[in-house]
Amino acid sequence: NAGVMQNPRHLVRRRGQEARLRCSPMKGHSHVYWYRQLPEEGLKFMVYLQKENIIDESGMPKERFSAEFPKEGPSILRIQQVVRGDSAAYFCASSQDVNSYNEQFFGPGTRLTVL
Amino acid sequence: DQQVKQNSPSLSVQEGRISILNCDYTNSMFDYFLWYKKYPAEGPTFLISISSIKDKNEDGRFTVFLNKSAKHLSLHIVPSQPGDSAVYFCAATNTGKLIFGQGTTLQVKP
Numbered sequence: 001n002a003g004v005m006q007n008p009r010h011l012v013r014r015r016g017q018e019a020r021l022r023c024s025p026m027k028g029h030s031h032v033y034w035y036r037q038l039p040e041e042g043l044k045f046m047v048y049l050q051k052e053n054i055i056d057e058s059g060m061p062k063e064r065f066s067a068e069f070p071k072e073g074p075s076i077l078r079i080q081q082v083v084r085g086d087s088a089a090y091f092c093a094s095s096q097d098v099n100s101y102n103e104q105f106f107g108p109g110t111r112l113t114v115l
Numbered sequence: 116d117q118q119v120k121q122n123s124p125s126l127s128v129q130e131g132r133i134s135i136l137n138c139d140y141t142n143s144m145f146d147y148f149l150w151y152k153k154y155p156a157e158g159p160t161f162l163i164s165i166s167s168i169k170d171k172n173e174d175g176r177f178t179v180f181l182n183k184s185a186k187h188l189s190l191h192i193v194p195s196q197p198g199d200s201a202v203y204f205c206a207a208t209n210t211g212k213l214i215f216g217q218g219t220t221l222q223v224k225p
Contacts, residue, residue, distance in 0.1 A: 004158070033212060042121075042204055042215040043159070056212055091158050095211075104213065106151075106158035 004094050004107035005074075012113045019079040019086070021110045025094030032075045033104065034067060037089045049075060082114045118142045119207050121216035129224055134192040136219050138205035141186060145207040145214075150179060150190045153202045153218070162203075163190070195223045 005024040013019050025032050030051050035043040048056040049069035060067065064082075069075040079086055093106045120139045128134045136150075146167040151159035165172040165179045165188070172179050178191045192199055200223050206213040 031211070035213070035215075042119075042217040043206075043213075045212040045214065048212050056210070059212070093158075093213075103161075105161070108156075108158045111156075 004092060004105050006090075006092050006107035006110050008110060009108060010111050010113070012115065013082050014115050015083055016081050019082050019112055019114075021077040021079075021090050021092075021112070023075040023077070023092030023094075023107060025075070025092075026105055029094035029096050029105075031095045031097060032069050033093045033095075034075075034077050035091045035093065037091065037109075039088070043091060046077070079112075082112075084114050087112055087114045117217075118145075119205060119214050119216040121203075121205060121219050123219050124217070125220045125222070127222045127224065128195050130197055131194045134190075134195045134199065134221055134223065136190040136192075136203050136205075136221065138188045138190075138216050139186060140188075140207050142207070142209075142214075143186070144209045146209045147207070148179070148181060148188050149206045149208075149213065150177075151204045151206060151215075152199075153204060159204060192221075195221075197223050197225050199223050 032049045034046040037043045045059040047060050047067045064080045066078045089109045089111050091109045093104045095104045118141050149164040150162040152162050153159045163174050163177045163179050165181050181188045202218045202220050204218045205216045
C-alpha cells in the first residue's frame with residue numbers, strides 16, 4: 001500500500017502529556033500538509049512542510065504545537081502539554097509538488113483524545 | 116473568518132435523483148477549487164476539481180460548476196447512489212494549503 005500512512009490511528013493522552021503524531025507521505029511525495037478537524041467542524045490547515053523546511057505554519061497555534069519533516073523518516077506533529085481542546089482528528093496529506101492541488105492525498109487520520 | 120462556507124449541513128435525496136451540494140467563498144484570490152468525500156473514521160478522498168479559469172468540469176456522475184461572479188460553486192451527482200452517502204467538503208486554494216468548508220452530509224435513500 002503506497003498511500004499516506006499515519007500512526008497511531010488512535011491516541012489517548014491525559015492533560016499535560018505530550019502527543020506525537022506521525023505521517024509517512026506517499027512514495028515520491030516531498031510535500032506534507034497537516035490539517036485538524038475539531039468535532040462538528042471542517043478541516044483546518046495547520047502547517048505545510050517540505051523536507052527539512054517549514055513552508056507555511058500560519059495555521060499552527062502559537063504555543064505547544066510544532067512540526068517537522070526530517071530528511072529521513074516521517075513527518076512529526078508534536079503537541080506538548082495537551083489540553084482537552086486539543087482533542088480532534090489530525091489528518092496529514094502529501095503531494096508531489098506545490099502545484100499538484102488536485103493530487104493532495106490524505107491519510108486516514110489520528111484521533112487524539114485528551115482525558 | 117470563514118472564507119469557504121457550506122450553508123447546508125445535510126441533504127437527503129432519493130436514489131437515482133440528482134444531488135446538488137453548494138459552496139460559497141469570499142476570497143477572490145482562490146484559483147483552484149476541489150470537492151472531497153469523507154466517510155467516518157477515514158481521511159478525505161479527492162472527487163473532482165476545477166480551475167478558476169473554467170466554469171464546468173465533469174467526471175462521470177460528478178460535475179462541478181463554478182460561478183466566479185457569485186463566488187459560488189456546486190457539485191452535482193447524477194444519478195445519486197446509496198454508496199454516495201458521506202460527508203462532502205468543498206475546498207479552495209491559491210497557495211497549496213486547502214481552505215475547507217464545514218461539510219455537507221449527504222444521505223441517499225434507496
